[in-house]
Structure formats: structure tokens, C-alpha cells
Amino acid sequence: MVTEFSVMPAQVQTAKPNGFSSTPALHEAGSIFNATAGVRVIDQRSGVRPVPIEDLYPVAAGRAQLLGTARALLAAGSDRLRRAHEYLDDGNDVGADYEVSLFQGDIPELFCCSSISEGLGAVVVAMHHALRNRGPSPLTSDQLNCLSFCLDRLTKEMFLSYDAALDLIDELENAQLNVNPVEAAALNSILIDESAA
Amino acid sequence: MKALLDTTIVVDVLLNTAAQGDNARRALRRYDATLLPHYAIKEFKAGALNNYIWLHTKICQLPTWAEALEAVRRTIGFRRNLPSTALQALAQFESSIERITTDAVAARYPGMARGQMMKTEAQIWLKQHIMRAWRKRRKIASAVTASLPCYVERAPVVQPNGLLVNDPVKCNVPDCSLRKRYLNRLNDIESLERACTQVAKNEVVRRRRALKQLRRNPGRPLEEKYCRWLGDAVFALECPADAVVLTTNIVDHRPLANAIGREVEAP
Numbered sequence: 488m489v490t491e492f493s494v495m496p497a498q499v500q501t502a503k504p505n506g507f508s509s510t511p512a513l514h515e516a517g518s519i520f521n522a523t524a525g526v527r528v529i530d531q532r533s534g535v536r537p538v539p540i541e542d543l544y545p546v547a548a549g550r551a552q553l554l555g556t557a558r559a560l561l562a563a564g565s566d567r568l569r570r571a572h573e574y575l576d577d578g579n580d581v582g583a584d585y586e587v588s589l590f591q592g593d594i595p596e597l598f599c600c601s602s603i604s605e606g607l608g609a610v611v612v613a614m615h616h617a618l619r620n621r622g623p624s625p626l627t628s629d630q631l632n633c634l635s636f637c638l639d640r641l642t643k644e645m646f647l648s649y650d651a652a653l654d655l656i657d658e659l660e661n662a663q664l665n666v667n668p669v670e671a672a673a674l675n676s677i678l679i680d681e682s683a684a
Numbered sequence: 685m686k687a688l689l690d691t692t693i694v695v696d697v698l699l700n701t702a703a704q705g706d707n708a709r710r711a712l713r714r715y716d717a718t719l720l721p722h723y724a725i726k727e728f729k730a731g732a733l734n735n736y737i738w739l740h741t742k743i744c745q746l747p748t749w750a751e752a753l754e755a756v757r758r759t760i761g762f763r764r765n766l767p768s769t770a771l772q773a774l775a776q777f778e779s780s781i782e783r784i785t786t787d788a789v790a791a792r793y794p795g796m797a798r799g800q801m802m803k804t805e806a807q808i809w810l811k812q813h814i815m816r817a818w819r820k821r822r823k824i825a826s827a828v829t830a831s832l833p834c835y836v837e838r839a840p841v842v843q844p845n846g847l848l849v850n851d852p853v854k855c856n857v858p859d860c861s862l863r864k865r866y867l868n869r870l871n872d873i874e875s876l877e878r879a880c881t882q883v884a885k886n887e888v889v890r891r892r893r894a895l896k897q898l899r900r901n902p903g904r905p906l907e908e909k910y911c912r913w914l915g916d917a918v919f920a921l922e923c924p925a926d927a928v929v930l931t932t933n934i935v936d937h938r939p940l941a942n943a944i945g946r947e948v949e950a951p
Contacts, residue, residue, distance in 0.1 A: 595785035598801070599793035601808065609812040612805055615781050653816050665701075668779045668809060672702035673770035677760060678735040679695055 550603075554645070557600035557607070561642040564590045564597070568635040575628055584625040587634075591618045606652030607645055610637055613656040617664035633662035686927035687715040689825055690919045690937065691727040693930050693951065694720065697824050698817040699732055704932065704951075711930060711951030712824065718930075720825035721922045722832045723862075727915075729837075730853035733817060737840055737850045740810045744846050749777065749802035777802050814840060814848065830922045834861040859905035862914065866898060869921060872944045873899045876917045879943035888936070891915055916940055 567590040574582035594615045601608030614637065617630075626634065637655045640647065647655075659666050689697075689712075696708035712718050742755040753775055760766060777783070782801035790796055796804070818839050822828050834855040840848045855861075866873060873895050880892035894913035898906065916933070920940040923929050929948045931937045937948045 595781050596789050596792075598781045598805070599785075599789065599796045601804070602795065605808075605811075608804075608808045612781070612808045613812065616779065616809075619779055649815070653812060653819065656812060656816065667701040667813070668777070668805075670773050670777055670779060671809075671813070673767075673773040674739075675700045675702050675705075676767055676770045677756060678739065679700060679732050 553600050553603055557597065557603055557645060558642070560593050560597045560600070561638060561645070564593060565635070565638050565642050568631065568638055571626075571631055572635065575631065580625055583631070587618070587626055587631070590638075591615075594618070604646045605649050606647040607641060609649070609652045610641055610655050613659055613666035614638075616668050617659050617666050620665040620667075620669070627663075630662045630664055633658050633664070685715050686717045686719060686924065687712075687930040687949065688719045688721065688829075688919060688923040688927050689724060690916070690929055690931040690933070691724045691731065692932040694724050694728045694821070694824065695732040696932065696951070698728070698820055699736065699813070707951040708932070715930075717827070717927075718825040719827055719829045719922075719924070719927060720822070721830040721919065722828055722835065722837075723830060723918045723922070725821055725828070725837060726832060726835050726853075726855075728821065729818075729850065733814065733840075734850050734853060736810060736814050736817075737848045740807065740814060741847050743803055743807045743810065747803075748799050749806055750775065750799070752803065752806070777806070781805050811848065830865070830918075832861055834859075854908055855911065856908070858907075860908060860911040862911055862918070863898065863902065863906035866921060867902055870899055870902060872921060875943040876920060876940055879939045880917075882939060887915065891917055920944055920946055 567586045571583040571586035571590075574580070574586065594611060597611050598608070598615065601611055614634065617634070621630075637659060640651075640655060644651070656666055693708050693711070696704050697712065699705070700708065739752065739756065743749070743752040746752045746755060753771065756774075757766065757771065761771075780802045782798065782805065785796075785801060790798060790801070832855070834857040836852055836855075838852060840850045843849055877892055877895040877899060880888050880895065890913040894910040895917060897904075897910050898914075916936050917940055919929050919931070919937065920943070923941065923946045925945070927946075929937050929941050929946060930951065931948055932950060934948055934950050941948045
């Protein structure tokens with residue numbers, strides 16, 4: 488989507504690196520179109536030239552892209568887990584595990600969006616280890632339910648509070664999912680022993 | 685049967701992700717009731733939890749995961765030999781998200797360069813591990829007992845710069861509340877003091893000094909350091925007659941508990 492604005496060159500140059508422009512029109516446009524791919528700026532003297540929106544609103548645009556990606560990945564993940572449920576209900580364990588594995592494959596990219604909110608990051612890391620630590624075992628129905636619940640919550644509330652995120656991680660643990668990296672055991676042997684020394 | 689939890693159990697239940705943690709969590713289910721002395725929470729926060737928070741701070745401040753581990757080597761490893769297998773496992777961080785992130789994905793996120801992802805993941809995991817451990821501390825036992833009126837039990841605070849601040853880890857009062865609590869236990873204090881004469885470990889020597897201070901000068905304010913030095917003796921003193929002290933440190937706790945007619949059990 489490309490939007491046209493008519494501005495003087497000097498006005499374009501006043502776009503600040505913090506993502507906001509001193510030009511009211513641009514500022515307003517940024518709040519509306521900050522998820523678009525670019526803006527066509529009409530220079531009244533030299534004609535039309537395209538300016539990527541990241542150049543005009545670098546922070547806002549970058550963040551909007553991140554939000555868009557995360558939202559899409561979460562929604563896709565929710566769909567996959569819903570399908571996994573359906574497969575499980577039909578007795579198709581392979582189909583269910585396949586859907587879970589595909590969701591698991593998207594976790595690295597979801598993690599790359601973790602700067603969106605602390606809560607999102609914490610739950611994504613916990614889900615990664617929960618799925619990794621299951622090893623070759625498929626998820627049980629309860630575990631799948633719990634994972635779906637977490638993902639649905641994140642889809643609806645990417646900016647969930649940190650406390651709410653910790654609640655979700657507790658839920659994963661209650662479903663017998665191990666949310667800790669295997670290397671945490673090595674950390675125990677250093678940090679806990681140090682406290683007892 | 686009741687069990688009074690010592691700090692080693694609290695640490696294993698709340699922070700230990702290895703087999704010892706599972707053992708401790710399972711052990712709690714053996715008892716009809718579990719009692720958690722307030723003193724154990726204070727020791728937990730000032731000890732193991734504080735170490736985890738320290739590492740979180742190092743990860744936040746150093747540019748890479750490798751450098752944070754180097755800080756561990758230089759700080760903790762400076763005083764004692766660290767298990768090389770543990771350090772190696774941490775350095776490799778094979779289970780990290782970075783290990784399964786393709787170059788194509790990583791390239792799309794400039795803030796997630798190779799090496800940076802491990803640091804970010806470790807920071808995120810460690811923080812949630814710390815905060816969840818703190819949240820659960822009072823839930824692991826049936827009851828929290830022997831409240832310390834002079835101790836302010838405050839959660840670690842997240843500063844705007846992202847660092848966790850673990851204050852307070854001390855009571856900062858001129859007279860420890862344990863002094864008044866144990867005024868009518870001077871015979872038990874004397875028995876514990878005698879039990880401490882059999883061991884020459886620094887920790888035990890300090891404990892004997894603290895017990896002696898309590899017995900000889902029960903009317904004199906008890907400084908903070910004596911509260912810390914009392915350590916395992918507090919668990920023997922706080923253990924009810926119908927309970928046992930549950931600990932992974934049987935060697936240190938047994939002589940103390942037995943000296944005043946209590947028993948100890950391991951998870």
C-alpha cells in the first residue's frame with residue numbers, strides 16, 4: 488500500500504530519527520499508515536519520488552513490522568494447534584504431532600519479535616524449551632490444551648503483563664512441560680553450590 | 685508427620701531444575717504438613733537467589749553470553765574450581781533458540797545477530813526463573829512460621845534500566861528479633877553451642893560464637909552478623925517436637941538437631 492502526501496522538500500527533511508516528524512501531516516499519517524510498505528512523497532518542484540516509510544518513521548515502522556509479523560506468527564500457531572487438536576480427536580497422532588512440529592519451527596522467528604513485550608518474550612522462550620524438552624514424545628492432550636491456551640492468550644494480548652506471562656509459564660509447568668533449558672542444570676551446579684559454599 | 689524446611693530444600697524446590705530439584709519437590713509430598721521458617725526465606729533471598737540475580741545483571745551488562753560466562757569464571761571460579769563440564773554445557777547452550785534459527789530468519793532481524801540471541805534468551809529465561817521462584821516461595825509449604833519482625837521481605841525490583849535490584853538482603857536493625865525470640869531457650873542454645881565444638885569448619889566456629897553471644901549476653905542487642913552466623917541452628921530451634929528438619933545438608937544439621945532432641949531427614 489502506497490499513500491501519497493504533498494509536502495515541500497524541507498518538510499520531508501524534518502522527519503526526525505525518533506520516528507516522529509515535526510510536520511503535522513506526516514506525524515498524523517505515520518500514526519495511520521505506519522504499517523504500510525512505503526510512502527510516495529510528491530515533491531512540488533521535482534515531482535514524485537518514493538520514500539520508504541522506514542526512512543520517515545524508522546522506529547515506528549520497524550516496530551509495526553515486528554508487530555505484524557508476531558501477530559501473523561501467533562495466529563498461524565494458534566491455527567496449527569487447533570488443527571493438532573482436531574487430529575488428536577480423530578485419533579490421528581501423526582497429524583497432530585506434525586502440526587505441533589510446524590508451530591515449533593516458527594518459534595525462532597517469534598523469538599526474534601520478543602522485544603515487543605517482556606511477557607511475550609518470556610512465554611515464547613518457555614514454549615521453546617517446553618517443546619524441545621519433550622524430545623521424541625508427542626504432546627498429551629492436556630499439554631496441547633495448555634500450549635493452545637498460552638498461544639491464544641498471546642494472540643489476543645501481545646502486550647500482556649509480565650505477571651500474566653509468568654502465570655502462563657506456571658500453567659505450562661503444571662501441564663508437566665519442562666520450560667527450562669537443559670543447561671539450567673549446569674547453572675545450578677555453579678550458582679546454588681556457590682550460595683552453600 | 686511434619687517437616688520443617690531448611691534453606692537447601694527451599695533453594696532446590698524453587699531454583700534447581702536438575703534431579704535434586706525433583707527430589708526435593710517429591711519429598712514435600714511425604715509429609716502431612718510442611719513448615720517454612722521465615723529465616724529460610726531470608727537466607728534464600730540473600731544466597732542462591734542473589735546469585736541468580738547477579739548473573740542476570742552480568743548478562744544485561746555484557747555484550748555477549750560468552751562474556752557473561754567469563755564473568756562467572758572470573759568471579760566464582762576465582763575462589764573455587766568450577767565443574768568444567770557445566771561451564772562447557774553453558775558455553776555451548778545447545779538448547780538455545782539461536783541453534784535452530786536459520787540464517788535467513790536471523791538476517792531479517794538486525795537486533796538478533798548471532799551471539800546476541802543466546803544472550804537475550806538467557807536474560808529472558810533467567811528473569812522469569814528468578815521472578816517465578818520468588819512468587820512461589822510462600823506456596824511451597826503448608827505454613828510460613830517463626831516470622832522475623834525485623835526482616836522486610838521485598839520482591840526483587842526491576843529498574844527502568846532492566847536490572848533487578850535484590851534489596852534488602854539484610855534487616856539493618858541494631859537488635860535482631862531472634863534474640864528476644866530465644867530468650868527462654870537458653871538451655872537449648874547451650875546444647876547447640878556444645879554440638880558446635882565438635883567441628884572446626886569456619887561456618888560452625890562462627891555459629892558457636894553467635895550462640896555464645898546469645899547465651900552469655902541475652903540482654904545485649906544482637907547484631908546482624910550474629911543472625912547470619914546462627915544459620916542452621918535456627919532450624920533446630922524452630923523445629924517443633926512433632927516435626928523433622930528436612931535438609932540436603934544432613935552432615936551439618938544432624939548434630940544440631942539431635943542436640944535438642946530433633947531429627948533430620950533428607951529428601
